[in-house]
Amino acid sequence: MGLPQESLLISNGTLDGPVIRVEQIPGKKGAFLKHVEYEVISQKAQSSRRYNDFVVLHDALLQIFPTRLIPRLPPKKAMGVDEEFLGKRQKALERYMTILGRHPVIGRSGLFQHFLTHSGKDLQTSTKEKFKVEEFFSVNSPEYEHVRPGDWTSHLNEVKDRMINAEMSLQKIREIFEAIYLCSRDQVKNYMALNAELSNLCTTTTSPFVEIVNGIAVARQPYTGILGDVASEIASxxxxxxxxxxxxxxxxxxxxxxxxxxxKGWKDFFARQSKYAADEQRVLEKALNAKKKDGADDIAKTTANAENRIKFSLLCLQQELSFIEGLLGPLVARFLQTLAGNEKRHFGKISNAWQDVEDVSSLLSMSNAMGGVAGLRSEPTAPASPREPHTPLQSPGINGKNPFLEN
Structure with a gap:
C-alpha cells in the first residue's frame, strides 16, 4: 500500500504556521496482530508513532491544558479495521496535529515538542513521567490579574450562543455542499445515459436510420456518423x-x-471551561462563607487561589476565541475562494465541451436522415462501408463514498 496523499489544506498552504504531516507507514506485523504506524513529519523531526502514542499525548494535553481548545482524537476501532477506516484516520490525525501545531500555547509546549522529537522507545512512559503540572501553576499572575470576572456566567452563555450559531451555519454549509456534490455525480450519470442512447441510435445493428442497398440494411451516412460524433462530444x-x-x-x-x-474541539473546550469555572466558583463561595463565619486567615489563600483560577480560565477563553477565529476565518475564506475558482474553471471546460456538441449537432441539420445532403437523395451504387459501432461510456471512476457523511 502506498503512502496516502497529504492533506490539501497543508500542501496548498491554507493554514499558516509550521507544517506537520502524518503519513501511514505500510503495515507491519507484531507478534500476534498486524499494527499500523504513522510517520509524523515536522520541521524539526521525523518520528514513527503508534495510535496509542497519540492517545497518551491526548490524555496528557487534557491534564495539563484543561482550559485550552484541544481537538478530538480520532477514534480507535477495535474490530473490522479496513483500509478505508485507516485512510480516514490518517487524515483525521493529520488535521488533529495541524490544529495542535498552530495553537500558540500547545504548539510551543514541551509536551507537544516532546511528542514530535522524542526518538526513544519509551515515549509513552517519558510523557507520563515528565508532563504532569497543570498550565495554571506555571503562569505568572500578572498575565491574568487584569481580568475582571464580573458576571462570568453571562459572558460564557453569550460566547456559547455565538458558537452554537456558528456551528449551525457551518453544518448547513456542509449539507448544502453535500447536495452540490451529489448533483455533480447525478449529472455524470445523466450524461452517461444520454451518451449510451445516442450510441444506440447510430450503431449499425440497432440504428433506425438505414437504407436498403442490394437487399442489405446499411446505416445511412453521413447522418449516423455525425450522430456518433455527437455522442463522442457528449462523452467529453x-x-x-x-x-x-x-x-x-x-x-x-x-x-x-x-x-x-x-x-467539535470548541464544544469540548467549552464544556470543560464551563465546568472548570463553575467548580472554582463553588470553591470561592464556600471559602467566602467560611471566612465570614469563622474569620479564618488560612481561608484567604484558598479564596485568592480560586479567584485567580477563574481569572485565568477567562483569560484562556479570550485567547481561545482569538485562536479559533485565526484558524476558522482564513479557512472559510480559502474554502470560498477555492470553491469559486474550481467551479469557474470546470464550468468553463463544460461550456467549451457543450460548444463542441453544438457545433457537431449543427451538421445534422445539413444531413437528411432519409436521404442525402439538404434533402437531395443520391443514387447509391454500392453498400457503404459499415461504420465502427460507437462504444458507449463505461461507468467512470466516481468516488463512491460521500466524503461529507464522515463522522
Missing amino acids: VTKQWLELANTEDEMFADYLLMMKDLM
Missing part, C-alpha cells in the same frame, strides 16, 4: 462533469472536515 461533457465531481470530493472534504474538527 461527461468527462468534465466527472472531473468536477471528483475535485469536489477530494478537495472540499478536507476544508469541511477541518471546520467540523474545529467546532
Whole structure:
C-alpha cells in the first residue's frame, strides 16, 4: 500500500504556521496482530508513532491544558479495521496535529515538542513521567490579574450562543455542499445515459436510420456518423462533469472536515471551561462563607487561589476565541475562494465541451436522415462501408463514498 496523499489544506498552504504531516507507514506485523504506524513529519523531526502514542499525548494535553481548545482524537476501532477506516484516520490525525501545531500555547509546549522529537522507545512512559503540572501553576499572575470576572456566567452563555450559531451555519454549509456534490455525480450519470442512447441510435445493428442497398440494411451516412460524433462530444461533457465531481470530493472534504474538527474541539473546550469555572466558583463561595463565619486567615489563600483560577480560565477563553477565529476565518475564506475558482474553471471546460456538441449537432441539420445532403437523395451504387459501432461510456471512476457523511 502506498503512502496516502497529504492533506490539501497543508500542501496548498491554507493554514499558516509550521507544517506537520502524518503519513501511514505500510503495515507491519507484531507478534500476534498486524499494527499500523504513522510517520509524523515536522520541521524539526521525523518520528514513527503508534495510535496509542497519540492517545497518551491526548490524555496528557487534557491534564495539563484543561482550559485550552484541544481537538478530538480520532477514534480507535477495535474490530473490522479496513483500509478505508485507516485512510480516514490518517487524515483525521493529520488535521488533529495541524490544529495542535498552530495553537500558540500547545504548539510551543514541551509536551507537544516532546511528542514530535522524542526518538526513544519509551515515549509513552517519558510523557507520563515528565508532563504532569497543570498550565495554571506555571503562569505568572500578572498575565491574568487584569481580568475582571464580573458576571462570568453571562459572558460564557453569550460566547456559547455565538458558537452554537456558528456551528449551525457551518453544518448547513456542509449539507448544502453535500447536495452540490451529489448533483455533480447525478449529472455524470445523466450524461452517461444520454451518451449510451445516442450510441444506440447510430450503431449499425440497432440504428433506425438505414437504407436498403442490394437487399442489405446499411446505416445511412453521413447522418449516423455525425450522430456518433455527437455522442463522442457528449462523452467529453461527461468527462468534465466527472472531473468536477471528483475535485469536489477530494478537495472540499478536507476544508469541511477541518471546520467540523474545529467546532467539535470548541464544544469540548467549552464544556470543560464551563465546568472548570463553575467548580472554582463553588470553591470561592464556600471559602467566602467560611471566612465570614469563622474569620479564618488560612481561608484567604484558598479564596485568592480560586479567584485567580477563574481569572485565568477567562483569560484562556479570550485567547481561545482569538485562536479559533485565526484558524476558522482564513479557512472559510480559502474554502470560498477555492470553491469559486474550481467551479469557474470546470464550468468553463463544460461550456467549451457543450460548444463542441453544438457545433457537431449543427451538421445534422445539413444531413437528411432519409436521404442525402439538404434533402437531395443520391443514387447509391454500392453498400457503404459499415461504420465502427460507437462504444458507449463505461461507468467512470466516481468516488463512491460521500466524503461529507464522515463522522
